[in-house]
Amino acid sequence: MSTSLFYAWVGVLLCGAGLFGFIVHDHLLRRLLAFNIMGSGSFLMLVGLAQDGRGVDPVPQALVLTGIVVAVASTALALVIFRRWHRVSGESMLPEDV
Numbered sequence: 001m002s003t004s005l006f007y008a009w010v011g012v013l014l015c016g017a018g019l020f021g022f023i024v025h026d027h028l029l030r031r032l033l034a035f036n037i038m039g040s041g042s043f044l045m046l047v048g049l050a051q052d053g054r055g056v057d058p059v060p061q062a063l064v065l066t067g068i069v070v071a072v073a074s075t076a077l078a079l080v081i082f083r084r085w086h087r088v089s090g091e092s093m094l095p096e097d098v
Contacts, residue, residue, distance in 0.1 A: 027093055
């Protein structure tokens with residue numbers, strides 16, 4: 001097994017673990033962490049599958065770099081929204097749907 005295929009499989013495992021954590025947990029910060037783990041897994045899959053015998057393709061690497069920047073910005077925005085939600089409602093979980 002090549003290293004690029006190994007990275008792709010580790011990315012698949014991270015995506016699965018992140019999806020499992022996102023479904024199981026109700027706490028907002030845990031869901032955000034699970035969502036970030038799932039995003040990291042997809043980045044790792046993209047980088048692992050972008051390599052071939054001729055070398056590394058720079059386009060997927062540029063997409064991953066852009067995705068990391070967007071993920072950091074969206075995580076910061078989500079933390080601000082969660083903090084505001086906690087200040088207004090005093091809860092760290094969303095209410096259940098009736």
